[in-house]
Amino acid sequence: MRFPPLKAKACLAPLAGYTDVAFRVLAQRLGAGMCVTELVSAEAILRKNPETLRYLQFADEESPKALQIFGDDPDRLVEAASMMEAKVDLIDLNCGCPAAKIVRGGAGAALLKDPARIGRIVAALVDALSVPVTVKIRLGPSKREYTCVAVAQAVEDAGGAAVTVHARPYTQSYDKPAEWEWIRKVKEAVSVPVLGNGDITSPERAKAMLDETGCDYVMIGRAAMGNPYIFRQTDGFLTEGSYRTLSxxxxxxxxxxxxxxxxxxxxxxxxxxxxxxxxxxxxxxxxxxxxxxxxxxxxxxxxxxxxxxxxxxxxxxxxx
Ligand SMILES: Cc1cc2nc3c(=O)[nH]c(=O)nc-3n(C[C@H](O)[C@H](O)[C@H](O)COP(=O)(O)O)c2cc1C
Incomplete structure (x- = not known):
């Protein structure tokens, strides 16, 4: 399944604790092209964990409804995604989360070590689901090993619909700048849409990432926290060259x-x-x-x- 065309270039990045359903609705009303849930454990979905059900709420007006899941076992991921399929328009696989409890289990950024494994997971999801499957990645499993191009190609070959690149390796904290040139390398290597992500702090930076990397869309994370108006501003800046600042x-x-x-x-x-x-x-x-x-x-x-x-x-x- 193809990635749906979005109404705007800037999307809300998945943010654990912040991209709940109400915030996503508000961000979309203010012009975000797509808003993704925070990462949700495939195992917790299967267990119908009551806390997890709260993360699985969607509003009718959300479009597309995008759910991010994590896990490392293709069968369990397929089972969980199939349970959610009727409620969502898109499933995003997390291959970038650096949290210890997630990588210890072989999920999140741990998967970046093995592009072929990501390809197998995506192929299994694509085969089982009738909604598009996308993947959010970091640049690689360490500062010495950037697998993002191979991962993106594996995702595309497996029938994945789009790739979001957070332009930092797994082990890199936020104090070093995101390496946008790798978003460009991924964009040049695949024909599915690429969403660029990392260090967009303003509408100007959103435009700079689009211009410098050629990516199709951008995702804004931290700069949108408590500040969903950034989507209207970014849309204004990209389409008219100016935007209003809120009091x-x-x-x-x-x-x-x-x-x-x-x-x-x-x-x-x-x-x-x-x-x-x-x-x-x-x-x-x-x-x-x-x-x-x-x-x-x-x-x-x-x-x-x-x-x-x-x-x-x-x-x-x-x-x-
Ligand atoms: C508080 C917080 C929670 C996050 N939660 C997730 C998550 O659930 N899934 C995910 O793929 N990335 C998550 N991220 C990473 C962001 O989606 C994004 O890739 C990263 O913050 C870089 O973008 P930015 O510079 O615009 O913030 C999180 C980041 C932060 C700061």
Whole structure:
């Protein structure tokens, strides 16, 4: 199955703890081309783990509905993906997560050691599913061994629909810059769409990655946390060359939009509070606001705190 054409160039990267259903809906309303769930364990899906079910919520308006799964056993991955197939438009296989508990089990970035194995997993998924299968990778299993080109080719040969490249090797932390030139190398090696990812912090950087690497789409991760408006800005910059900056009040008001969407789904209070707090990062008085949000016990209380501050901030520009 082919990768679906997306409405916009910039997508929301999967972010554990952040790309829940309400945040994905908000990001899509603000112009994200695609929003991917956080990585979900194939084994947990099969066990119908109650916590995991929360990660498997999708909204009708999400399009495409993209679920990221991880695991290392092709049969178990196929079983889990088949269980979810009717609810989603696309399955993304995680081959980049560096977390110890995931690579220890042979999943995530551990798979980058063996492009042929990734190819076999993708072939099994493609064979079993009627939705497109994509793969998100890092550059390779270590700083000395970049397998991304071979992995992308294996994915394409196996019938995979697209590859997302986070341009860092498994062992590389975020303090060193992403190596965008490898996104270009992958793009030159395959004909399926390539999504570039790593260190996009602004609409300008999104355009630079598209221009420098020739990738088809970009994925924005950290810069979208609490800041889904970056998708509207990026779309504006790519199509018209300019974009608007939000005031603190407008940014905090978006947290209220997030809450309103979240109320239609199954949520925990820590999740809602945590997300609301991220929207306040970088705003004037944000620290105080986060402390206030910490004390909230109900969704209404979170909403009241946000509304009070958003109102105050917008009424008095001198507070900035
Ligand atoms: C808090 C956090 C959670 C993440 N969770 C996932 C995940 O579940 N699946 C995945 O493929 N990548 C995950 N990533 C990696 C991001 O998708 C992305 O590849 C990385 O942050 C680089 O993009 P950026 O520079 O735009 O943040 C995570 C990153 C962060 C910071």
């Amino acid at each position: 603190d009040a407008e940014r905090i008001a978006l947290a209220n939009d997030y809450l309103a969407i979240a109320e239609g789904f199954d949520y925990t209070m820590p999740q809602l509070k945590g997300q609301a707090q991220v929207f306040t990062k970088g705003t004037v008085g944000g620290g105080r606001l986060r402390a206030q949000l910490n004390t909230a016990r109900t969704v209404d209380e979170i909403g009241r705190i946000l509304t009070a501050v958003a109102g105050q901030t917008s009424r008095d520009p001198r507070r900035r």
